[in-house]
Amino acid sequence: MKIVVDRAKCEGxxxxxxxxxxxxxxxxxxxxxxxxxxxxxxxRTELAAAVDACPVLALSLKD
Structure with a gap:
């Protein structure tokens, strides 16, 4: 699994x-x-919650 960040969307x-x-x-x-x-x-469960919590949809998980 890999954490992917869309840097153009991420607002920190x-x-x-x-x-x-x-x-x-x-x-x-x-x-x-x-x-x-x-x-x-x-x-995975913890990271999926973090991905879902991102208000600007900057995170995703790839297998």
Whole structure:
């Protein structure tokens, strides 16, 4: 599984970080960093919740 970020859409709102802080971090300048782009399958539920929480639809998961 891979976390995909559409950088053109991402506004650094931090909903992803709130849902899955071990995978996402919003920097002081508002940019979001993916801490682990290829997480294990055991994290799918948590990451799907983070993807769904993104108000600008900037995140997706690819298998």
């Amino acid at each position: 709102l931090g909903m992803c970080e709130a849902m899955a802080h071990e995978f996402f971090e919003v920097q002081d300048d508002g940019t979001m960093v993916v801490l682990d782009e290829n997480p294990g399958e055991e994290h």
